[in-house]
Amino acid sequence: MTDTIDIIDHLVGVTPDSKAEGLRARRPITREHAQKSWLALFEPADVSQVSLAERFAVATFVALLHGQTDIADFYAGKLASLDNGTTLLSTVKGLAELNGANGPYGHYPAGPLSSENKDGPALNITPADRDVLGEKLAAALYHAHLLVFRPREASPAALQALLSAGWSTTGIVTLSQLVSFLAFQIRVVAGLKTLAAA
Amino acid sequence: MTDTVIEPTIENPPVAFTQEHIGWTAWLPPLTEDELTDRHYEALVDKARAKNGYFALLVRDPDILEARTKTDNDIFYNTKDGLPRAERELAATAASRLNGCILCASVHSRFASQYSKRTEDVQKLLDDGVSTDLGERWNAIVAASVALSATPPAFGSEHVKRLRDAGLADEEISDVVHGASFFNWANRLMLSLGEPTPAA
Numbered sequence: 001m002t003d004t005i006d007i008i009d010h011l012v013g014v015t016p017d018s019k020a021e022g023l024r025a026r027r028p029i030t031r032e033h034a035q036k037s038w039l040a041l042f043e044p045a046d047v048s049q050v051s052l053a054e055r056f057a058v059a060t061f062v063a064l065l066h067g068q069t070d071i072a073d074f075y076a077g078k079l080a081s082l083d084n085g086t087t088l089l090s091t092v093k094g095l096a097e098l099n100g101a102n103g104p105y106g107h108y109p110a111g112p113l114s115s116e117n118k119d120g121p122a123l124n125i126t127p128a129d130r131d132v133l134g135e136k137l138a139a140a141l142y143h144a145h146l147l148v149f150r151p152r153e154a155s156p157a158a159l160q161a162l163l164s165a166g167w168s169t170t171g172i173v174t175l176s177q178l179v180s181f182l183a184f185q186i187r188v189v190a191g192l193k194t195l196a197a198a
Numbered sequence: 199m200t201d202t203v204i205e206p207t208i209e210n211p212p213v214a215f216t217q218e219h220i221g222w223t224a225w226l227p228p229l230t231e232d233e234l235t236d237r238h239y240e241a242l243v244d245k246a247r248a249k250n251g252y253f254a255l256l257v258r259d260p261d262i263l264e265a266r267t268k269t270d271n272d273i274f275y276n277t278k279d280g281l282p283r284a285e286r287e288l289a290a291t292a293a294s295r296l297n298g299c300i301l302c303a304s305v306h307s308r309f310a311s312q313y314s315k316r317t318e319d320v321q322k323l324l325d326d327g328v329s330t331d332l333g334e335r336w337n338a339i340v341a342a343s344v345a346l347s348a349t350p351p352a353f354g355s356e357h358v359k360r361l362r363d364a365g366l367a368d369e370e371i372s373d374v375v376h377g378a379s380f381f382n383w384a385n386r387l388m389l390s391l392g393e394p395t396p397a398a
Contacts, residue, residue, distance in 0.1 A: 023372045026279075029272035030376065033265045040261035067350030103349035104297050111213030113298075116327070147386045148349055152298030154390035156203040156225045169201045169226045170258040176390055177262045183349075184383035190351045191375030195368060198358035 006031065007038045011071055011189045012196070020196040034185070041178045042078070049171035053082045054137055055178060057092050058144050062182045064096035065148045071186055072096075091132045092141070099123050099145060106150030120150060139165030140175055147179045201226075212300050212394045215324035217307045217317070220300070221395035222388065228254030243267045255391060266383070273376045281366070281373035284313035285339055289377035290384075291320065292343035296328055299385040301394040306381070338364040342371075343378035 006014075006024075008031070014020045024031050042055055056079035063072035079085045079092070105120035123145035130138045139162050146158060162172050203225050212220045228251045229238065239245055241260030244267075247253035256263045274290070277283050287310035294303035307324055311317040322330045328344045331337060338360045346353040353375075361371045 019368070023369065026369060027272065027276070027372075027376070029276065030269055033268040033272065036265035037262060037269060040259075040265050045261065065349065101349075104347070106298065108298060109211060109213045113214060147390055151386045151389040156205045158390070159225050160203045163201050163203065172226060173256060173258045173391070174262065176387055177256070177259060177266065180383045180386035181262070181266070183386055184379045187346050187351055187353075187379035187382055188375060191346055191353055191379060192372065194353055194355060195358055195371055195375065198355040 006035055008034055008185065008188060008192075011074060011185075012192050018196065020192055023192060023196070034188070037181055038185070041174070041181055044174075049168050050174045050178075053079065053085060053088060054140060054175075056082065056085070057088050057133075057137060058140055058175065058178060059182055060089065061092045061096055061141055062144055062148055062179055063186060064093065065100065065145065066183075066186045066190075067100070068186050068190065071189060087132060088137070091129050095123065095125065095129060095141060101149050103149035104151065106153035108152060122146065122150075136166040139167065143175065144179045147176070148183065206393070206395075208393070208395055210396050212304075212396060215295060215300055215303050215307070217304060217311060217321060217324065219308075219397050220304050221398060222252055222301050222392050223395050224251045224255045224392040226255055226391060228252075229257055230254075240264065241267075243271075252388065252392065256387070270380060270384070273373075273380050279369070281370040281377075282313070284310055284316075285336075285370075286373055286377040287313060288320075288323075288336060288339050289343040289374050290381045291323060292328055292340040293347045293378045293381035294385055295323060296344050296347050297382070297385040297389070299381075299389050302381060302385050302388050304394075335364040335366075338366075339374055342374055346375060346378045347382055 009024060012020050014024060056075055059075040060072055060079050063075055076089055079089050101120050105118040107117040108114055123142045125138050125142060143158060143162055146154060159172060206223050231248055234248055237260055238257045241257055241264040242248055242253055243264060274286050287306050290306040291303055291310050294306060303324060307320050311320045319332045323332065328340055332340065342353060342357040342361055345357050358371060
């Protein structure tokens with residue numbers, strides 16, 4: 001791939017001499033390293049632990065869970081261009097449609113914060129979905145849903161489920177960064193769009 | 199496969215939001231110092247972080263750690279113009295309070311107190327939650343950070359208006375957006391790769 005465009009500018013729809021362009025231009029270091037973050041995750045030097053299809057499938061799913069159709073379309077386009085991508089995309093879209101929620105929710109460790117516990121759903125993956133995704137990607141989507149909506153319920157058992165599904169320790173670090181980076185990128189895009197239009 | 203999770207036994211784990219210094223321990227093995235190459239040290243940015251379990255775990259993927267750290271440093275430390283540091287830390291604290299990251303909230307509430315000298319107000323945010331009254335300017339920053347941190351994000355033109363009415367320029371509002379957004383990245387890593395430990 002030869003993406004040279006700035007991804008956040010692209011997703012915000014920044015045009016020359018616009019207000020959004022001015023807001024981005026005043027923080028060139030943030031802009032440079034947000035872009036390098038995207039490149040590290042989506043044009044990685046090493047795909048041995050996490051494949052490109054896994055990266056773009058998770059990204060599409062996370063953007064859909066955030067209700068950001070334009071951002072999801074961007075990642076979906078990347079996924080669809082990969083081998084088996086259109087099949088995965090169809091399943092990812094179906095799962096996101098059926099498993100939307102409003103976060104953050106979840107339980108705190110037992111103690112004074114227990115009064116703030118808020119119940120909410122975990123991702124429900126049917127056997128048919130699992131057949132399409134495979135165990136490794138199914139586990140990644142389950143974990144991504146946890147990180148997006150109820151990060152305070154994360155646990156060693158959640159990481160063990162990833163290891164048991166074929167993830168390596170380094171692969172889990174990359175997956176965690178990818179989902180968490182998207183939680184940032186999506187909010188910067190949504191926030192700047194709102195600010196520039198207001 | 200030899201990879202395994204670590205299930206630490208922690209006496210008196212922190213279970214409430216605090217401005218105290220607390221620690222953190224990983225659920226997956228960080229790289230040890232003899233495993234670190236020059237590339238790893240470069241990605242750590244600050245070499246002292248090799249001894250910190252959080253960064254020594256994240257450095258397993260050096261490219262994203264390095265870019266993440268440089269993004270973080272610019273959003274919070276580049277204060278030659280724009281929003282005062284105290285209020286960037288307030289945005290970080292509000293996001294962390296909403297998402298439930300006790301460790302992130304402890305670090306950044308301390309910074310918010312240090313730079314604002316409003317330790318009691320910061321403590322109110324930790325104790326009473328994101329709806330507490332901190333005066334209109336801080337209320338507007340907290341409300342915007344909370345709306346942006348909701349999933350799906352609920353940040354709208356009404357939040358921009360409230361921030362402008364409270365005296366923030368659009369450049370400063372952009373800094374609120376970046377500070378709160380960055381903590382949606384940091385909170386998820388800190389919450390999902392390990393857990394807080396009591397002060398040493």
